[in-house]
Amino acid sequence: MTKTIFGAMPARSARQMTVITTVRASRRLVVVAMTTGAVLIKIGELARLTGVSARSLRYYEQQGLLHSTRSTGGQRHYPATEVARVEIIRRLFDAGLSSKVIARLLPCVDSGDGAVAEDAFTTMLGERERLTADIGRLVEARSVLDELIEINTSYRQRIGTG
Structure with missing residues (x-):
């Protein structure tokens, strides 16, 4: 199970954040990714880091739960800090909430x-x-x-x- 420590820690500037992604290995957490700065990742990398399919990530974006920028070629690029947001969205879906309810809850995260x-x-x-x-x-x-x-x-x- 992948877990992202939420409440990303502020770095040196307002545009830089540190996101720590961990996986549960037996009874301990192991850090698998730590990203600092205004790093942008492609949808496939976000899918790999979160265990959420690219299709689901596009759905999250369509529902206004997730935000990306587009490259000149039209590829989605997400701030690395979205790893934490995806984890929260997954937990809310796992709790049986609809995307409309999740959209109402996310301002609390932000x-x-x-x-x-x-x-x-x-x-x-x-x-x-x-x-x-x-x-x-x-x-x-x-x-x-x-x-x-x-x-x-x-x-x-x-x-x-x-």
């Missing part, structure tokens, strides 16, 4: 504003409630299916196939 952080917290609590309700509906659906399986099992036994 800002030190307490009101923005509070809004993100409220949004995450709302999403947790939504997931809890979905889980409840799925448990009910499974119970109904279990009843139907019992009925089918009895029927199959009566007709001699089960």
